[in-house]
Amino acid sequence: MMPIDLPPGFLLGAATSAYQIEGGRDADGKGPSIWDHFSHRRGRIRHGHNGDHACDTYRDFQTDIDIMRQLGLDAYRLSVSWPRVMPEGRGRVNEKGLDYYERLIDALLAAGIAPFVTLFHWDLPLALHRERGGFARREGAEHFADYAAVVVGRLGDRVSHWITLNEPWVYATFGHMAGNHAPGRRNPWAYLRATHHQLLGHGLAAARIKALRPAAQVGISLNLTPAHPATPRAADRQAAALADQMVNRLFLDPLFHGHYPEPYWGKLRLFRPTVRPDDMAIISNSLDFLGVNYYTRARVRHHRLVPLVQLWPETLPAVATEGQVAAGVEYSRMGWEVYPAGLFELLFRLKKEYGNPPVYITENGAAFDDVVTADGRVHDEQRRSYLAQHLAVTGAAARVGVDVRGYFVWSLLDNFEWTYGYNKRFGIVHVDFASQRRTIKDSGLWYGELIRGKRKN
Ligand code: IFM
Numbered sequence: 001m002m003p004i005d006l007p008p009g010f011l012l013g014a015a016t017s018a019y020q021i022e023g024g025r026d027a028d029g030k031g032p033s034i035w036d037h038f039s040h041r042r043g044r045i046r047h048g049h050n051g052d053h054a055c056d057t058y059r060d061f062q063t064d065i066d067i068m069r070q071l072g073l074d075a076y077r078l079s080v081s082w083p084r085v086m087p088e089g090r091g092r093v094n095e096k097g098l099d100y101y102e103r104l105i106d107a108l109l110a111a112g113i114a115p116f117v118t119l120f121h122w123d124l125p126l127a128l129h130r131e132r133g134g135f136a137r138r139e140g141a142e143h144f145a146d147y148a149a150v151v152v153g154r155l156g157d158r159v160s161h162w163i164t165l166n167e168p169w170v171y172a173t174f175g176h177m178a179g180n181h182a183p184g185r186r187n188p189w190a191y192l193r194a195t196h197h198q199l200l201g202h203g204l205a206a207a208r209i210k211a212l213r214p215a216a217q218v219g220i221s222l223n224l225t226p227a228h229p230a231t232p233r234a235a236d237r238q239a240a241a242l243a244d245q246m247v248n249r250l251f252l253d254p255l256f257h258g259h260y261p262e263p264y265w266g267k268l269r270l271f272r273p274t275v276r277p278d279d280m281a282i283i284s285n286s287l288d289f290l291g292v293n294y295y296t297r298a299r300v301r302h303h304r305l306v307p308l309v310q311l312w313p314e315t316l317p318a319v320a321t322e323g324q325v326a327a328g329v330e331y332s333r334m335g336w337e338v339y340p341a342g343l344f345e346l347l348f349r350l351k352k353e354y355g356n357p358p359v360y361i362t363e364n365g366a367a368f369d370d371v372v373t374a375d376g377r378v379h380d381e382q383r384r385s386y387l388a389q390h391l392a393v394t395g396a397a398a399r400v401g402v403d404v405r406g407y408f409v410w411s412l413l414d415n416f417e418w419t420y421g422y423n424k425r426f427g428i429v430h431v432d433f434a435s436q437r438r439t440i441k442d443s444g445l446w447y448g449e450l451i452r453g454k455r456k457n
Contacts, residue, residue: 080119200282239309316331
């Protein structure tokens with residue numbers, strides 16, 4: 001296997017998000033989020049799970065900070081719950097919510113761990129959705145910028161890296177078109193509005209952050225996925241090019257080039273939101289760094305029955321069992337192909353086509369079936385190997401001039417994996433959800449050794 005050789009100063013960390021770990025659903029004046037509501041609707045989440053308790057980090061974050069210190073993490077990516085800070089999403093501020101994040105960040109800094117703070121990881125205040133339409137309306141962008149200013153107003157003196165949005169594609173597409181994520185809408189107009197208004201919200205928030213803290217580094221985390229044709233047929237190649245626009249370029253092009261990608265944008269003309277003359281300038285002058293969330297590639301087929309786009313990503317070959325190797329290809333427990341070369345391809349493309357921005361890999365990792373053995377260990381060799389392969393290609397990308405500066409494992413902890421509930425475990429630390437006991441998995445111990453080894457060099 002390729003060795004892991006990372007540039008000097010490269011940060012190694014781990015990531016989580018508020019709804020997936022905090023619990024404390026109604027604690028200290030927190031308002032409900034769309035995920036609190038959605039996860040309690042019958043049949044929405046596997047096994048009837050929800051984030052009411054999750055990893056219980058609202059009650060106790062110190063245990064996990066101690067683990068992070070033991071592993072030697074340079075940085076920790078966390079998200080702020082908007083309804084914890086502003087229960088109705090606008091107007092009234094819940095000081096106790098802000099106090100929580102202040103304590104958490106102070107504890108991280110005391111442990112020598114740099115906080116990377118995401119402002120929106122999908123848990124929109126429910127009131128904002130119900131009364132104001134959330135990001136499906138233009139004013140959602142302004143509410144988001146106001147909320148960002150509140151958080152940065154309190155924490156901006158100790159946080160240097162801010163990530164406005166996590167995976168706006170997922171939020172817009174699954175939440176507003178597929179309906180399998182909160183807020184559960186199935187409406188192509190809402191999908192495109194949520195897309196544009198998130199980008200606009202990102203741009204407005206970035207400007208507010210810079211006005212408050214000119215030295216702050218502002219980024220956005222995009223889920224990027226190389227889209228490859230499933231076969232060399234021309235129809236599949238065209239389908240893959242369109243899928244690339246739909247997932248990757250729909251966000252990269254406005255952020256770096258100031259326009260939406262054609263022909264995808266043209267195909268959607270019936271559903272497009274109003275884009276005002278200044279919007280693209282606000283969106284495209286907004287980034288100090290790009291956050292890349294990478295898990296796998298998509299293999300795309302032409303599919304004439306799919307409306308508008310006529311394409312579909314290939315699903316697992318019938319013979320494959322999740323978590324196993326089929327026809328020489330390894331799959332994670334999510335059924336996602338293990339494909340580290342895709343991360344290299346993406347990083348190199350950012351250099352070639354998007355001006356080589358500073359990049360942090362803000363998520364990368366895999367779910368596998370983990371078992372705590374009688375001797376209290378979790379032997380997750382598949383995850384260790386997944387992480388090692390992706391770190392190796394990250395180092396290789398840096399050697400060919402990609403400006404990649406850090407890497408965050410998804411995730412520090414096993415946590416609430418959205419529609420899948422708690423049964424998909426991504427952590428390098430195992431969580432027993434009944435007792436809240438933590439066990440550092442072998443992958444976590446290995447990651448700690450890697451960090452120690454890097455420090456010595
Ligand atoms: O758990 C999610 C995370 O919230 C966003 N990115 C992908 C992860 C794994 O599915």
